[in-house]
Amino acid sequence: MQKNILSERQEAPLSEPEVIGSVLNLPVADVIAKPQVRQFFSGIEELASSLAIEGQQSPIIVYPANSRGKFLIQKGERRWRACLKAGIKYIKAIVNDVPANPLEETAGELIENIQRESLTSLEIGRALSSFIEAGWKQVDIAARIGKSNKYVSMHLGLLNLPQCVADLFEKRAVTDADTLNTLRRIYELDSERCLELCQTGLTQGLQRQQCRYVLRYLLSKLTKVENSQTTSSGGRARPASTRRSFGKPLLNGYREGASSDVPWVSVPHESVIVLTEIQIEGARKVVRLITDRISFDKSLVWIEIEEDNGSKVVRSVNVAELKLLSISD
Numbered sequence: 001m002q003k004n005i006l007s008e009r010q011e012a013p014l015s016e017p018e019v020i021g022s023v024l025n026l027p028v029a030d031v032i033a034k035p036q037v038r039q040f041f042s043g044i045e046e047l048a049s050s051l052a053i054e055g056q057q058s059p060i061i062v063y064p065a066n067s068r069g070k071f072l073i074q075k076g077e078r079r080w081r082a083c084l085k086a087g088i089k090y091i092k093a094i095v096n097d098v099p100a101n102p103l104e105e106t107a108g109e110l111i112e113n114i115q116r117e118s119l120t121s122l123e124i125g126r127a128l129s130s131f132i133e134a135g136w137k138q139v140d141i142a143a144r145i146g147k148s149n150k151y152v153s154m155h156l157g158l159l160n161l162p163q164c165v166a167d168l169f170e171k172r173a174v175t176d177a178d179t180l181n182t183l184r185r186i187y188e189l190d191s192e193r194c195l196e197l198c199q200t201g202l203t204q205g206l207q208r209q210q211c212r213y214v215l216r217y218l219l220s221k222l223t224k225v226e227n228s229q230t231t232s233s234g235g236r237a238r239p240a241s242t243r244r245s246f247g248k249p250l251l252n253g254y255r256e257g258a259s260s261d262v263p264w265v266s267v268p269h270e271s272v273i274v275l276t277e278i279q280i281e282g283a284r285k286v287v288r289l290i291t292d293r294i295s296f297d298k299s300l301v302w303i304e305i306e307e308d309n310g311s312k313v314v315r316s317v318n319v320a321e322l323k324l325l326s327i328s329d
Helices: 002-010 044-054 077-086 102-116 121-133 138-145 149-160 163-170 177-189 191-204 208-230
Strands: 023-027 060-062 071-075 090-095 245-247 264-266 273-280 283-290 300-306 312-318 323-328
Touching: 044 077, 060 077, 071 077, 077 090, 102 121, 102 138, 121 138, 121 149, 121 177, 138 149, 149 177, 163 177, 163 191, 177 191, 177 208, 191 208, 208 273, 208 283, 208 300, 273 300
Parallel strands: 060 090
Antiparallel strands: 023 090, 060 071, 245 264, 273 283, 273 323, 283 300, 300 312
């Protein structure tokens, strides 16, 4: 990608001095786009309609014309795309002859578009990977774009999404980087569980807390197995007892017409995860029902709320406020 950009610039002789920095009316056909961080351009049709009615308010920025008479866009590709869409023949542009290092230009695009929140998580991850390929450390990348090391690591992790999680992103069912990364880690621990979550996400959507609860349970389950192996006699691994039993429910006690062939599994009560949804401060949140305490007031239950920063809050709520989402182990 960067080689293509460089070859275009190497072909670009400087324009006449009076052209540099001036606002020109360039034929849209003589302006070309370069590969860049941003790949998804939303609202092009709306912008095209606006340009057709009101005209172009601010010029784009281009490199001097190359040997083929083409101007490579530095900034303003969205406006150029809108001109193409609207059938506008000329576009206002400022020619900038100051050369830019490809990585520095990528950093500038990242900073500008991250602030506008116009880049997808995967676009950010792909852009950050160009720094890694150039030998940069994550901490240096974070300092350059003004973000945390965790931010950089999280977005780079999106480049290794399993297909089921990538499908969620491509279909815009889940676009949050934290949730996508959590699903990736769930896949590494339990691919079947991840596939189930992804199927749910395609039809009902997924929330960050919902995925975090599942990951936390899988990690705790892994820890228990490792502890069991460590304490086994003779140093040999001993599988942890799950006390699971399988079967089918009987008709007795079921309403008439209830299915008797629905499979079920018996699991230790301490491993059960009950996820519910509740309206809190004007937003719907997925919370975990705490099952090891009972109020004297039978209308109250306790829930665990996980905040965006990872902290957990426990509070009592009216059971009528809760919507049951899932019960799993």
